[in-house]
Amino acid sequence: MDASIFSILALDGLTNGAVYALLALSIVLVFTVTRVIYIPQGEYVAFGALTLALLQAGKVPGTAWFLLILAGLVALIEFVHGLRQHHGARRLLTDALRTLAWPVVASLLAIWAAPRGYPMLVQALLTLALVTPFGSLIYRIAFESLADASVLVLLIISVGVHFALVGLGLFFFGAEGFRNPSFWDVRFNAGALSLSGQAILIFAVTFALIVALALFFERTLRGKALRATAINRLGARLMGISSTGAGRLSFTLAAFFGALAGLLIGPTTTIFYDSGFLIGLKGFVAAVFAGLSSFPLALAGSLGVGLLESFGSFWASSFKEVIVFGAILPVLLWRSLRDPHDEEH
């Protein structure tokens, strides 16, 4: 291996690592706030990439219909629940409106805009608007009523959600894979190193999001409320912070980050309806490196996973997944030696 191959591999690894970082940060965020080990995080990646691909092809993406159905279901469940609680007609109506407004508007917009071939940036924004509401809806339908269950039960539920979402992904997107066009088709050459516009975009977006997330946690009341919930749910609740609200917000952020990761990774690889699982699990390896609790370590872990993957594929291409997922074992060993008394939650 010479310097040029090394630099190409390193750059490639860091680019992918930056995308994994978005997923790892979401996983850490969701786990600290809700104690849900959110296995389906990767599904948003597939949803994001495939929605954009179908919009590009001028077709109505399956996400639009899926979102409508899911929102309708959540609204229905909440309506029935509201009736049982003897809520007034006015409250029932506003609740339903609040649940349905965004999904319906986003879906209708997508259905209307799909055949019109708008510029890619508009379609990307539409994709984000379509995929982001999934977070809160899935949280409400699967996790909210079980918020106090054990980590183990929540984990099994999250696996159930993953199963359902992959199957539904196949139903709504079909078995065909797509590769999106690049957002920014330029190349910068510096000696042997060739930097694509897409890579720059990935770094810029990831960096901007991490800064935004840091500001959100440090400077805003809702960010602080999330942090408080992460540290102590009961204490936060006693201070008037709604833990369901915090859960919904964290799931929404996770969906947004996942969809964004899908948009960013879409031009670099072909995405199928079930590709998200493996991509999400790479985010998990990084999140485990961070003990599912530290954002900076999750970032470092993601870049490490990206590098391991790119160098692994250079040395033993067919075993790159074995190397990446096998790497979780030494990481866990390191964690267990570092922090052996991390028992009982």
Next chain:
Amino acid sequence: MTPLRRFAFRFAFPLFALVMLVFPALPVPDFWITQSNYIGLYTLVSMGLVLLTGVAGLTSFGQAAFVGVGAYTAAYMATTLGISPWLTLWVGILLAVLSALVVGAITLRMSGHYLPLATIAWGLALNYTMANMDWLGKYDGLLGIPTIHFFGKDLGTGRGLHVLIWLIALAAALACSHLLDSRPGRAIRSLKSGTTMAEAMGISTLRYKMVVFVLAAVLAAISGWLFAHFQGSVNPTPFSISKGIEYLFMTVLGGVGQVWGAFLGAAVTRITEDQLQVLLPRLIGTSGNFETIVFGIVLVVVLKYAPDGLWTFVGRWFPAPQRVRDWEGAAPLALRSKPQRGELLLSVDKVRKQFGGLLAVNDVSFEVRGGDIVGLIGPNGAGKSTTFNLITGVLPLTAGQVTFRGEAVGPLSSRQIARRGISRTFQHVKMIPEMTVLENVALGGYQRSRSGSLRAMLRLDRAEERSLFAEAERQLARIGMAAQMHELAGNLALGPQRLMEIARALATDPALLLLDEPAAGLRHKEKQALAGVLRQLKAEGMSILLVEHDMDFVMGLTDRIVVMEFGVRLMEGTPAEVQASPAVRAAYLGTEH
């Protein structure tokens, strides 16, 4: 219990076993036999998950990978090396045990959710390895695996193999039920409710987590061995991570805490999966694994609305009968040498505990002598419970020394300290609510007995079990609870639960008994009963250290009292001296200005 139910319970297993074993002899279609074979194979894997997830509170998504280890071992050794299946079985089991030990050793020290994550990674890594190894046939796998022969008779892949599969599945179910009703089984059942109590009873929780994980892996590997010879070929697909998730699904569906639920879950899953694979593509119009949608949704719904799975509806017919009292005249368990009255038993010397900047216990010293009841009192936040946890090894000392019967126990773990004869109860009762009072108390006898998991599965542990139950009943009688021994511990009121904890501590045959706020939350009558029990124990020569809030309770009972305030020892003396002390009064009631 009605006679019908008693009959159902008594003969359910033999009848079920008989039906399944003669099933292939009946004129049923071959398709049914194939389905039944699959159900048997799935049951084996699911049963491991019942022990792991339902009983021990751990889980694994990588069971399919262990199935793969068993299957690929059988396939490779039979096709390439031509070795008899009866040998490859053991090699497959050995490999599964080794890989489970590695994964377990790395993750089981940490909190429970790292194991499932590690098993996902290990399952994926192993699956990709299988799919990329030339000598394992890559994605095509290995073909032409011979059938199993039993004393020259070819078992084939249908009716003959059915007998073998179901013999193994039924035997495994019996072994697992036996295991759960035994000394190691009670230790396994204690894992779910945290490690503190089990460790305080002298149980190595890490060891039993490992035992369960390895056992689940072995069951999966046996299923894989059968699978390879049943299919005649192996490829990576049936051992993928989604199959691993499906195994967990069928376990949850059947009833995650029930060995017999594994049969139910496997059967329902196999039959509906088969129907859905035909029905859904026809409904949707294209082919694909759409049944995962249904499985995923069912999994969420089951956990929400019927967390005990389908077995809830079947198990109603088979309520567990009361344990037969067969331990009359059982050999008594060994006793340890007891301290003499007045002998120095426990010496706490300038112990200190610092949590970051907070000095919770600051150079506290006191002694407990044989036959004494010593009270440790003080206002809220005085550091009593922390001192208690320092003595029992739940928390490590920052500085100072604890000596028990001449041995420094400061650096020891709570399990090692328990083995040296200090037994304790907990401020918040820690018990296993779904076990009977008798079984909970028998947990205390753990360190006085030795039977391991294998002996338990083969039921070679019955003599020792009788001794354990005899001891548990004796301790319950000692505190006046023998009449309630068959009740579920979770059904007791708080008072009896606290007494049960004392009986459990007594069953460890302690030289020193540590009671952490035993009277907290008790009603007046219950407090009087408790005081009576403690007086009786004192009369029998027991040494007791008592952390307590209730002044009346402590004053009437103790020989000496240590008063703590703000982490330091305020004074030590007889109850009368403490009562007369203005400093103690000031600590509790404040001073006049």
